[in-house]
Amino acid sequence: MSVATVxxxxxxxxxxxxxxxxxxxIMTARVVYAACLAASTVLFGVALRHLWxxxxxxxxxxxxLGLPWIGARFSLDALSAFFLLVVNLGAAAASLYGxxxxxxxxxxxxxxxxxxxxxxxxxxxxxxxxAFTFLFAWEFMSLSSWALVxxxxxxxxxxxxxxxxxxxxxxxxxxxxxxxxxxxGADGGYAFDHIRSRDPSPLLAGLVLALALIGAxxxxxxxxxxxxxxxxxxxxxSHVSALMSGVMTKVAVYGFIRxxxxxxxxxxxxxxxxxxGLGSLTSVLGVLYALMQHDLKRLLAYHTVENIGxxxxxxxxxxxFQANGMTWAAAVxxxxxxxxxxxxxxxxxxxxxxxGAVLTASGExxxxxxxxxxxxxxxxxxxxxxxxxxxxxxxxxNGFVSEWLTFQAILLSPELPQWGLKFLIPAAGATLAxxxxxxxxxxVKAFGVTFLGRARSQAAAKAVEVDRFSLAAMFVFAALCLLxxxxxxxxxxxxxxxxxxxxxxxxxxxxxxxxxxxxxxAESRSSYNGLLVxxxxxxxxxxxxxxxxxxxxxxxxxxxxxxxxxxxxxxxxQYTAGSFTQPIRRVFGTVVFRAxxxxxxxxxxxxxxxxxxxxxxxxxxxxxxxPVAAAVNAxxxxxxxxxxxxIRRYLTLVFLVLVALLLVLALWP
Amino acid sequence: MHGLAFDIAHLLTGSLVLVSFMLLYQGRMFSxxxxxALHAFVLSLSVAWQALVQGAxxxxxTAALAxxxxxxxxxxxxxxxxxxxxxxxxxxxxxxxGPTMLAGMGLVALSIVVMLPVTVGVDTLAREDLAFALSVxxxxxxxxxxxxNAVSQVIGFMSLExxxxxxxxxxxxxxxxxxxxxxxxxxxxxxxxxxxxxRIRERFDxxxxxxxxxxxxxxx
Numbered sequence: 001m002s003v004a005t006v007x008x009x010x011x012x013x014x015x016x017x018x019x020x021x022x023x024x025x026i027m028t029a030r031v032v033y034a035a036c037l038a039a040s041t042v043l044f045g046v047a048l049r050h051l052w053x054x055x056x057x058x059x060x061x062x063x064x065l066g067l068p069w070i071g072a073r074f075s076l077d078a079l080s081a082f083f084l085l086v087v088n089l090g091a092a093a094a095s096l097y098g099x100x101x102x103x104x105x106x107x108x109x110x111x112x113x114x115x116x117x118x119x120x121x122x123x124x125x126x127x128x129x130x131a132f133t134f135l136f137a138w139e140f141m142s143l144s145s146w147a148l149v150x151x152x153x154x155x156x157x158x159x160x161x162x163x164x165x166x167x168x169x170x171x172x173x174x175x176x177x178x179x180x181x182x183x184x185g186a187d188g189g190y191a192f193d194h195i196r197s198r199d200p201s202p203l204l205a206g207l208v209l210a211l212a213l214i215g216a217x218x219x220x221x222x223x224x225x226x227x228x229x230x231x232x233x234x235x236x237x238s239h240v241s242a243l244m245s246g247v248m249t250k251v252a253v254y255g256f257i258r259x260x261x262x263x264x265x266x267x268x269x270x271x272x273x274x275x276x277g278l279g280s281l282t283s284v285l286g287v288l289y290a291l292m293q294h295d296l297k298r299l300l301a302y303h304t305v306e307n308i309g310x311x312x313x314x315x316x317x318x319x320x321f322q323a324n325g326m327t328w329a330a331a332v333x334x335x336x337x338x339x340x341x342x343x344x345x346x347x348x349x350x351x352x353x354x355x356g357a358v359l360t361a362s363g364e365x366x367x368x369x370x371x372x373x374x375x376x377x378x379x380x381x382x383x384x385x386x387x388x389x390x391x392x393x394x395x396x397x398n399g400f401v402s403e404w405l406t407f408q409a410i411l412l413s414p415e416l417p418q419w420g421l422k423f424l425i426p427a428a429g430a431t432l433a434x435x436x437x438x439x440x441x442x443x444v445k446a447f448g449v450t451f452l453g454r455a456r457s458q459a460a461a462k463a464v465e466v467d468r469f470s471l472a473a474m475f476v477f478a479a480l481c482l483l484x485x486x487x488x489x490x491x492x493x494x495x496x497x498x499x500x501x502x503x504x505x506x507x508x509x510x511x512x513x514x515x516x517x518x519x520x521x522a523e524s525r526s527s528y529n530g531l532l533v534x535x536x537x538x539x540x541x542x543x544x545x546x547x548x549x550x551x552x553x554x555x556x557x558x559x560x561x562x563x564x565x566x567x568x569x570x571x572x573x574q575y576t577a578g579s580f581t582q583p584i585r586r587v588f589g590t591v592v593f594r595a596x597x598x599x600x601x602x603x604x605x606x607x608x609x610x611x612x613x614x615x616x617x618x619x620x621x622x623x624x625x626x627p628v629a630a631a632v633n634a635x636x637x638x639x640x641x642x643x644x645x646x647i648r649r650y651l652t653l654v655f656l657v658l659v660a661l662l663l664v665l666a667l668w669p
Numbered sequence: 670m671h672g673l674a675f676d677i678a679h680l681l682t683g684s685l686v687l688v689s690f691m692l693l694y695q696g697r698m699f700s701x702x703x704x705x706a707l708h709a710f711v712l713s714l715s716v717a718w719q720a721l722v723q724g725a726x727x728x729x730x731t732a733a734l735a736x737x738x739x740x741x742x743x744x745x746x747x748x749x750x751x752x753x754x755x756x757x758x759x760x761x762x763x764x765x766x767g768p769t770m771l772a773g774m775g776l777v778a779l780s781i782v783v784m785l786p787v788t789v790g791v792d793t794l795a796r797e798d799l800a801f802a803l804s805v806x807x808x809x810x811x812x813x814x815x816x817x818n819a820v821s822q823v824i825g826f827m828s829l830e831x832x833x834x835x836x837x838x839x840x841x842x843x844x845x846x847x848x849x850x851x852x853x854x855x856x857x858x859x860x861x862x863x864x865x866x867x868r869i870r871e872r873f874d875x876x877x878x879x880x881x882x883x884x885x886x887x888x889x
Contacts, residue, residue, distance in 0.1 A: 666782045
């Protein structure tokens with residue numbers, strides 16, 4: 001009955017949305033968010049119960065909606081239960097956060113009706129069991145999130161962000177539509193059961209893979225389809241940004257997994273090469289883009305691109321091993337990917353909540369105007385720091401575990417028979433290591449420039465700590481980041497039913513490993529104990545502090561301080577976001593971003609300050625999107641006069657097309 | 670269905686195609702209207718024969734509808750419209766009669782080539798019937814495309830609809846409701862088009878749609 005509960009829960013969310021549109025007076029922000037919090041908590045509970053007690057079962061239900069010969073089918077199996085858990089965990093926290101954050105909203109009627117609808121859309125995508133329902137829910141999710149992106153449509157750039165998002169979302173849905181069309185075949189069997197029973201030819205399967213990569217990848221943010229993320233995610237209100245970045249991209253990953261691992265049948269080895277290549281490219285470029293940003297929310301959005309790359313590397317590894325029959329190794333790769341899905345939804349939501357708190361407190365998103373917030377907002381700063389450490393994959397937090405698992409899978413690659421993969425996978429591992437290191441640099445910058453040092457603007461100097469609800473949401477997620485980091489075995493065992501459903505194999509049971517260690521393959525190869533690392537870090541820190549306080553001299557000395565390059569008291573002399581990343585920009589930027597730096601010195605005698613300019617270009621935008629847009633415009637200009645033909649000419653066109661189609665029919669073998 | 674019944678059905682549907690060709694080369698307004706009445710009359714004969722042969726009484730209703738509306742009401746109304754408006758009596762054909770007829774023959778060949786392989790396994794009459802019906806539809810479209818005069822475009826549209834009715838009667842078991850609703854939609858289309866004819870005439874003193882294009886200042 002759990003599938004019915006989830007379905008009616010989603011319907012309830014939709015009803016909340018309608019009520020919010022109809023009865024604005026009663027449905028204030030508090031009421032709507034409280035209702036959403038209740039609904040998503042219930043759905044979260046259902047998903048958790050399904051994973052915990054009957055993970056191996058799948059339940060289905062059918063409603064007489066949608067395509068007449070199939071109906072609308074919904075089902076809940078282990079995979080959808082896991083993603084349902086991720087979606088509703090994020091939704092519950094965002095709603096809790098919204099209880100506090102949403103009160104500051106200037107135009108609540110632009111947000112409140114669409115927010116529950118967006119949640120319902122994501123739930124229904126995960127629940128769908130036929131292509132029509134899936135695509136319908138997918139498009140519903142896209143459009144409701146588009147409405148949320150356009151909530152502040154009068155701000156500069158938001159309209160452009162909304163437009164690009166809409167174009168990319170439609171393009172992605174079109175690709176998915178074609179993919180499902182190919183999967184279902186000519187007889188229109190769009191139910192997932194029917195698709196599973198078909199056996200597509202290799203060419204067809206390759207085509208479906210490409211379409212799924214484009215369709216799900218454009219929603220998830222795979223390079224080069226990522227261009228809308230950094231525009232649309234920051235444009236929405238912060239709790240919606242958290243949902244879009246932390247949760248909706250995961251729904252896209254779900255779509256990819258459902259199509260490629262579940263519906264498409266046994267993989268070929270070259271699929272994994274494509275997925276791995278795209279994943280590596282995405283992870284490195286994503287983090288490089290993120291490093292160059294000075295806008296906190298835009299930095300986080302770009303960083304989502306990097307994490308999607310890491311997830312796709314895990315998926316590519318799973319495909320590579322699965323294609324060669326090494327299901328036990330594929331299980332490690334897929335577990336790593338799904339674990340990272342959960343992790344990223346936790347810490348990315350946390351970080352977006354933090355950036356929203358900073359935005360509420362200071363009205364600033366630009367890091368160059370922030371600084372010193374750790375004194376004004378100590379609790380937010382602490383939660384944000386936990387998120388930064390987790391996303392930088394520092395032990396004992398959760399980000400480390402999933403990336404470590406990915407590396408464990410990478411280390412198994414010499415056992416693969418294909419030489420191409422033997423070379424490609426270590427290369428992917430190297431890019432993963434590079435992007436992990438750059439991610440750490442990125443978040444040192446994000447945290448350091450925003451929270452440390454001195455305030456760079458009046459607004460930052462006068463910031464005050466945010467409300468209790470926002471803090472509660474952040475601290476819940478910070479605690480979950482730590483918990484998932486020190487108890488990874490629980491998560492891995494919770495993922496096992498999904499892995500078994502997709503691959504027919506699973507990682508060893510971790511519950512019986514002593515001392516809460518995890519052992520991905522065998523004790524002789526590798527093991528990790530988050531709790532031990534946590535206890536060691538905590539104990540050594542306390543011992544260090546104790547030793548310093550106990551034995552250090554208490555005598556007060558006066559001396560000229562080491563000024564750390566900060567001899568003047570003006571905040572403008574501090575490290576800035578731009579100066580922090582200058583070395584990395586010099587190393588990578590000239591190639592990847594065509595970075596040009598120039599220093600403009602005032603002529604002698606002038607009192608004008610010298611100016612430093614750094615000019616960055618998005619190469620992918622310039623190389624791919626600008627020519628495509630130009631071509632579309634040119635074509636539209638050409639076709640423009642077709643709008644003004646005579647009736648007889650339109651009839652002639654119709655007639656000629658009809659005759660041409662009949663000719664094709666006549667000549668078709 | 671054997672022997673004579675089949676032959677007569679075949680004769681009637683075939684002559685419908687023939688009358689479609691006759692529509693294509695009419696150069697004068699009233700003869701065009703008369704030939705259209707003949708077209709509809711052949712259709713109603715064909716439908717009535719099908720009703721007799723298939724033992725489907727509701728097809729008589731269809732035949733009667735075709736007879737009343739398309740043989741009598743619409744041609745008479747069009748006659749009156751043409752008289753009242755004082756429309757020019759000669760019709761201009763865009764592409765010339767010879768090429769138009771050749772194109773029409775090509776279309777008939779095409780529809781036979783398309784229909785016969787598609788309908789393998791259906792009984793012979795229905796196959797022939799569908800092929801002829803498709804040719805009537807295509808010829809109607811061809812007529813709409815090759816004429817500039819609004820009245821002859823209306824006639825082309827009506828003859829196209831006759832082809833649809835022919836196809837529908839050939840397929841056994843089409844419900845009467847559909848039939849009647851099609852008849853009424855055609856009637857309404859006729860009324861709308863008639864009103865438009867009046868309006869066009871009022872504005873431009875001609876029903877040559879060419880005038881509209883000139884008025885819009887578009888290329889031709």
